[in-house]
Amino acid sequence: MKILIVDDDPLVGQSLQLLLNKEKDLTVIGNVTNGQEAIDFCKEKTPDLILMDIQMPVLNGIESTKIIKRTYPIIQIMMLTTFKDARNIRLALKAGAEGYLIKSNSIEKMAEQIRALQSGATVLTPDVLQTLMQQGKKGLEQLTDREVEITTLVGEGLSNKEIAKQLYLGEGTIRNVISTILDKLEIRDRTQLAIFYWQKKHNDT
Known part of the structure; x- marks a missing residue:
């Protein structure tokens, strides 16, 4: 290499x-x-x-x-x-x-x-993951209730279409909200958002 x-x-x-x-x-x-x-x-x-x-x-x-x-x-x-x-x-x-x-x-x-x-x-590495997990709770405080709800559904593996159907919203609205969430949490994409969700969930248990 x-x-x-x-x-x-x-x-x-x-x-x-x-x-x-x-x-x-x-x-x-x-x-x-x-x-x-x-x-x-x-x-x-x-x-x-x-x-x-x-x-x-x-x-x-x-x-x-x-x-x-x-x-x-x-x-x-x-x-x-x-x-x-x-x-x-x-x-x-x-x-x-x-x-x-x-x-x-x-x-x-x-x-x-x-x-x-x-x-x-x-x-x-484990020390880096630990830092992210400790930050998880603080990160969610930046989100609105709706944004937390959508983050949870992303973490559970639902697509934008499925989230939109469940929340009675348009797919475009879901895309926009996810984009806002990524900006607030300084996360690159929905995969990283799902990782963030599970780290937060693990940190709370």
Whole structure:
């Protein structure tokens, strides 16, 4: 797998490159220090995966992730950061990142999660999931009763058509309400909304 490392600390980037290159199936093909350099790199070469820091000069990791995923959707992006707050996690997932790792993870764990991401899994380590679960109750407080009701039905697997029929509303109305819910909760899509619902349900039991 060809990897691009994006981190504003050159020492961190060089250390990761040295350690990851020891893995037989991983090859670091680039090492840049901000989001704009990552975008420019992707114009010249196409990595399979980007390890992306969040807080960087010129262009941060979340904004550059949005641009890269819009232009090169085939490239997978794993956020690799010291920030474990729910807001950054949700913004990163909404931007299109398929994974979110904390830098304190061992290189062995990091390599394992990179391979999991390559196989198609969304990679959220237990500490990241715990942060999201703790945020669940607070997140729902932003929603109206109707929005909570629709979130519950999405979580239970109902389609927009089925929700509309059950609530005696138009499908267009349901789409608009779900869009509003996603914006409020800073969630990327209805799949992430369903995950959010079940995390909240689990957290309350």
